[in-house]
Amino acid sequence: MSAVAPDAAALQLDAVTCTFVSRDAPGQRYTAVRDVTLAVAPGEFVSVVAPTGCGKSTLLNVGAGLLAPSSGGVQVFGAPLAGINRRAGYMFQAESLMPWRTALDNVLAGLEFRGVTDAPALAQDWLRRVGLGVFGDRYPHQLSGGMRKRVSLAQTLVLDPDIILMDEPFSALDIQTRQLMENELLALWAAKRKAVLFITHDLDEAIALSDRVVVLSAGPASHPIGEFRIDLERPRDVAEVRTTPRFIELHEAIWSVLREEVLKGYRQQLAA
Numbered sequence: 001m002s003a004v005a006p007d008a009a010a011l012q013l014d015a016v017t018c019t020f021v022s023r024d025a026p027g028q029r030y031t032a033v034r035d036v037t038l039a040v041a042p043g044e045f046v047s048v049v050a051p052t053g054c055g056k057s058t059l060l061n062v063g064a065g066l067l068a069p070s071s072g073g074v075q076v077f078g079a080p081l082a083g084i085n086r087r088a089g090y091m092f093q094a095e096s097l098m099p100w101r102t103a104l105d106n107v108l109a110g111l112e113f114r115g116v117t118d119a120p121a122l123a124q125d126w127l128r129r130v131g132l133g134v135f136g137d138r139y140p141h142q143l144s145g146g147m148r149k150r151v152s153l154a155q156t157l158v159l160d161p162d163i164i165l166m167d168e169p170f171s172a173l174d175i176q177t178r179q180l181m182e183n184e185l186l187a188l189w190a191a192k193r194k195a196v197l198f199i200t201h202d203l204d205e206a207i208a209l210s211d212r213v214v215v216l217s218a219g220p221a222s223h224p225i226g227e228f229r230i231d232l233e234r235p236r237d238v239a240e241v242r243t244t245p246r247f248i249e250l251h252e253a254i255w256s257v258l259r260e261e262v263l264k265g266y267r268q269q270l271a272a
């Protein structure tokens with residue numbers, strides 16, 4: 001695998017539209033996202049923020065090559081994507097560990113699948129980097145929710161993907177654990193500078209982590225309605241940065257765009 005076109009985005013969605021057969025009314029079509037164009041540069045941390053049900057996971061699935069768009073296309077480092085995006089690692093919202101494998105064996109699984117030679121040493125090293133060096137022999141049920149997320153993070157990063165796709169990875173964690181994990185993610189990202197597409201419904205989280213925040217409209221036919229460069233200094237502490245005047249300013253600016261969409265999404269849920 002080689003990087004094509006030197007100036008190419010790591011991940012580029014071009015006018016992506018995804019239409020599904022409606023779950024509620026079979027025979028009818030539902031357009032989740034329409035005409036979404038979105039690029040993540042190599043090394044850039046981009047968050048997409050929108051209320052629930054807007055098509056955030058749909059977009060991430062398209063970027064991962066798990067879902068073919070109804071129209072539009074995806075480019076990965078300048079080359080059209082067909083099938084699974086092998087340059088991307090994916091971290092889901094839901095628990096994705098295999099309960100019958102230890103923490104170490106969970107991290108090992110992807111490496112073994114790819115036939116990597118020094119897999120056990122590499123897996124152990126990543127467990128250590130996420131602070132679980134001595135927990136390798138624990139099974140998922142013997143770990144806390146935060147520790148399980150760390151294993152998932154190690155599982156994703158051990159494969160050294162050029163693009164990291166994260167779908168609300170920390171939303172199930174309590175706020176303190178979450179902030180610890182966000183800081184750890186930033187530290188790991190700063191060391192390797194991979195392209196990240198991070199999906200969240202939490203504006204604070206999006207601003208604290210990102211170089212750029214993209215706001216999607218409420219569904220149906222969600223599409224970007226605002227894009228904000230986050231010029232906060234790095235390294236950042238996600239808890240501390242929230243108290244800075246610039247953060248509050250950015251939050252106000254983005255919230256003024258997001259607020260109406262959240263209300264629309266909320267009304268739709270009540271009507272459903």
Ligand SMILES: Nc1ncnc2c1ncn2[C@@H]1O[C@H](COP(=O)(O)OP(=O)(O)O)[C@@H](O)[C@H]1O
Pocket residue numbers: 020021022023030032050051052053054055056057058059219
């Ligand atoms: N495979 C599918 N079949 C039918 N409808 C779907 C499918 N996947 C997603 N949808 C619908 O598309 C919309 C966006 O879903 P999703 O991308 O999961 O939103 P989000 O991640 O922002 O909460 C929702 O209304 C959802 O019900």
Ligand SMILES: [Mg+2]
Pocket residue numbers: 056057058167
């Ligand atoms: Mg989702």
